[in-house]
Amino acid sequence: xxxxxxxxxxxxxxxxxxxxxxxxxxxxxxxxxxxxxxxxxxxxxxxxxxxxxxxxxxxxxxxxxxxxxxxxxxxxxxxxxxxxxxxxxxxxxxxxxxxxxxxxxxxxxxxxxxxxxxxxxxxxxxxxxxxxxxxxxxxxxxxxxxxxxxxxxxxxxxxxxxxxxxxxxxxxxxxxxxxxxxxxxxxxxxxxxxxxxxxxxxxxxxxxxxxxxxxxxxxxxxxxxxxxxxxxxxxxxxxxxxxxxxxxxxxxxxxxxxxxxxxxxxxxxxxxxxxxxxxxxxxxxxxxxxxxxxxxxxxxxxxxxxxxxxxxxxxxxxxxxxxxxxxxxxxxxxxxxx
Amino acid sequence: xxxxxxxxxxxxxxxxxxxxxxxxxxxxxxxxxxxxxxxxxxxxxxxxxxxxxxxxxxxxxxxxxxxxxxxxxxxxxxxxxxxxxxxxxxxxxxxxxxxxxxxxxxxxxxxxxxxxxxxxxxxxxxxxxxxxxxxxxxxxxxxxxxxxxxxxxxxxxxxxxxxxxxxxxxxxxxxxxxxxxxxxxxxxxxxxxxxxxxxxx
Amino acid sequence: xxxxxxxxxxxxxxxxxxxxxxxxxxxxxxxxxxxxxxxxxxxxxxxxxxxxxxxxxxxxxxxxxxxxxxxxxxxxxxxxxxxxxxxxxxxxxxxxx
Numbered sequence: 001x002x003x004x005x006x007x008x009x010x011x012x013x014x015x016x017x018x019x020x021x022x023x024x025x026x027x028x029x030x031x032x033x034x035x036x037x038x039x040x041x042x043x044x045x046x047x048x049x050x051x052x053x054x055x056x057x058x059x060x061x062x063x064x065x066x067x068x069x070x071x072x073x074x075x076x077x078x079x080x081x082x083x084x085x086x087x088x089x090x091x092x093x094x095x096x097x098x099x100x101x102x103x104x105x106x107x108x109x110x111x112x113x114x115x116x117x118x119x120x121x122x123x124x125x126x127x128x129x130x131x132x133x134x135x136x137x138x139x140x141x142x143x144x145x146x147x148x149x150x151x152x153x154x155x156x157x158x159x160x161x162x163x164x165x166x167x168x169x170x171x172x173x174x175x176x177x178x179x180x181x182x183x184x185x186x187x188x189x190x191x192x193x194x195x196x197x198x199x200x201x202x203x204x205x206x207x208x209x210x211x212x213x214x215x216x217x218x219x220x221x222x223x224x225x226x227x228x229x230x231x232x233x234x235x236x237x238x239x240x241x242x243x244x245x246x247x248x249x250x251x252x253x254x255x256x257x258x259x260x261x262x263x264x265x266x267x268x269x270x271x272x273x274x275x276x277x278x279x280x281x282x283x284x285x286x287x288x289x290x291x292x293x294x295x296x297x298x299x300x301x302x303x304x305x306x307x308x309x310x311x312x313x314x315x316x317x318x319x320x321x322x323x324x325x326x327x328x329x330x331x332x333x334x335x336x337x338x
Numbered sequence: 339x340x341x342x343x344x345x346x347x348x349x350x351x352x353x354x355x356x357x358x359x360x361x362x363x364x365x366x367x368x369x370x371x372x373x374x375x376x377x378x379x380x381x382x383x384x385x386x387x388x389x390x391x392x393x394x395x396x397x398x399x400x401x402x403x404x405x406x407x408x409x410x411x412x413x414x415x416x417x418x419x420x421x422x423x424x425x426x427x428x429x430x431x432x433x434x435x436x437x438x439x440x441x442x443x444x445x446x447x448x449x450x451x452x453x454x455x456x457x458x459x460x461x462x463x464x465x466x467x468x469x470x471x472x473x474x475x476x477x478x479x480x481x482x483x484x485x486x487x488x489x490x491x492x493x494x495x496x497x498x499x500x501x502x503x504x505x506x507x508x509x510x511x512x513x514x515x516x517x518x519x520x521x522x523x524x525x526x527x528x529x530x531x532x533x534x535x536x537x538x539x
Numbered sequence: 540x541x542x543x544x545x546x547x548x549x550x551x552x553x554x555x556x557x558x559x560x561x562x563x564x565x566x567x568x569x570x571x572x573x574x575x576x577x578x579x580x581x582x583x584x585x586x587x588x589x590x591x592x593x594x595x596x597x598x599x600x601x602x603x604x605x606x607x608x609x610x611x612x613x614x615x616x617x618x619x620x621x622x623x624x625x626x627x628x629x630x631x632x633x634x635x636x
Contacts, residue, residue: 278564278577285386285568285575292388292573296557299568299575303559372563373607376579377618383582383625388573440625500574503628 037080045072054085058205058250062137063091068111070227071097074130078208078226078239081247093140097133099126115140128229131237134210138191141205142289148194148203149301150289155188155202156180159330161257162202164193164309166287172264175215178240179319180326182223187246188254197294197301200308201253206246208239218319256305258329262314270316270325280311380442382511387500396496396528398521413529414494418480420531422458428486431455435475438482439503441510454479474515477522478506484526493532497525548623548632549593556590572630581607582622589632596620
């Protein structure tokens with residue numbers, strides 16, 4: 001029987017706070033923590049097949065199990081630098097990707113996403129297993145990480161200033177995010193902004209950046225792109241590996257300075273315009289995953305965030321030009337109102 | 339970038355409109371003109387209604403994500419056709435459409451089409467030149483009644499009255515009722531109607 | 540024959556309204572309903588007035604006109620005549636006896 005989200009989330013909220021307290025203070029990851037890349041391919045495959053692998057992703061530990069080759073390959077390539085949590089008893093999320101039993105294991109094969117033993121989604125074609133993993137993990141965090149105000153937004157940072165870019169898939173924010181990251185901005189997240197109600201700061205949860213269709217080809221050889229999956233509802237999807245510099249700073253929280261609504265518009269010159277803070281606050285309240293759930297606290301967190309940020313609409317077509325505008329915003333602090 | 343420090347303390351001291359920092363003569367005048375402009379038209383209040391957590395899946399975005407399993411309590415909704423005949427929860431048939439939704443759309447102030455009952459029976463009247471608007475009104479009243487039944491705990495419907503009222507109000511204010519009409523029709527057919535036609539609320 | 544007393548309105552005392560404003564746009568969160576609203580400066584002044592104390596439409600018009608330093612004219616009255624029922628529908632104010 002599917003348990004209602006509220007029951008889940010309150011249990012989860014207590015558990016993950018406790019887990020974070022139990023972890024040691026300053027993170028000295030270099031000395032004691034093993035990363036995915038330290039496992040041989042066969043050892044990695046074995047652990048994913050058997051007891052599962054406890055992967056540290058930002059503030060969360062995710063136990064992942066799968067025997068599906070594309071998932072194993074994707075994790076080996078795109079999560080190479082991520083730490084493996086030694087303590088195997090705690091995980092914030094248990095995720096398992098597996099073929100269904102019966103006919104669909106072999107005939108027009110499918111893959112199921114299990115979360116904490118439940119099946120929240122219908123199966124997808126096996127060829128889409130890796131994007132299903134990424135998308136499903138986003139869903140898990142968005143549903144259950146209610147110790148944060150969660151926005152559907154990309155978050156990047158440079159020079160101590162973070163930019164939150166709200167927008168659903170298809171709005172162009174992921175491509176812009178990938179371009180900025182390739183251009184030296186630190187990645188906190190390409191899908192989910194995690195805002196602490198206590199201090200309004202952003203918690204990084206860097207994960208591979210999803211790219212679609214033409215965008216996949218755009219990036220310089222300097223970035224690692226994972227395997228492509230065709231025929232998803234979004235077209236062809238691939239993921240860009242998080243740069244080492246972003247990974248190294250995964251425990252470093254950030255303060256938001258700008259909220260930018262980015263929209264790709266073919267042929268349009270890059271244009272940045274201020275937008276109404278009140279309208280932005282309303283949009284955030286409407287589109288956050290859990291503003292309602294958090295009640296007054298959710299509203300106040302969103303209001304404080306908008307109060308301290310400059311809010312803009314941004315249209316672009318040329319990615320290099322767009323990155324240039326962001327760097328100018330950083331250098332000049334404030335864009336002159338034209 | 340101006341912001342009100344007074345707001346940080348929450349409900350204790352709300353920044354009031356006249357609390358703003360001392361203004362020059364010309365900015366005070368500009369402000370008065372702004373205020374005068376505000377009252378020339380009918381008030382517009384944009385609303386984001388809170389979402390009932392338990393009905394999270396029974397919404398357009400939940401269904402359109404196309405990937406929700408069949409687990410959990412089934413979504414429920416009754417069509418406007420059902421509500422034409424059934425007893426109504428909370429609302430009286432003689433309430434004015436424009437009063438309930440806070441709108442003043444010309445169509446619904448025309449003769450013999452101003453109450454909720456008249457609007458839900460719009461198809462029985464001589465056709466107007468705006469079929470989309472007729473359908474919009476028809477679906478709007480149906481959705482409102484679904485939300486009212488949900489608020490009484492009698493229907494697993496994914497929207498509150500506040501949300502439906504806001505959606506209808508915004509659609510008519512902006513003139514975007516054609517698109518929203520389709521949404522409301524989808525919302526009203528999002529599930530099985532559990533009531534017999536003779537239900538009492 | 541007595542004419543009926545005009546209705547009086549007030550924000551229910553159990554509710555707390557949380558305000559955030561920039562320039563002349565006001566956002567208010569109603570903890571009673573969980574809803575969030577965007578109001579212009581006149582609507583915000585009217586709602587804050589009804590938060591402090593109850594009023595009928597005429598009293599409210601006088602207070603709003605005085606606070607915002609504008610004329611109490613037909614436009615303002617007409618505006619408030621639509622605004623207050625909107626507030627009522629949205630669960631922001633109640634009628635009191």
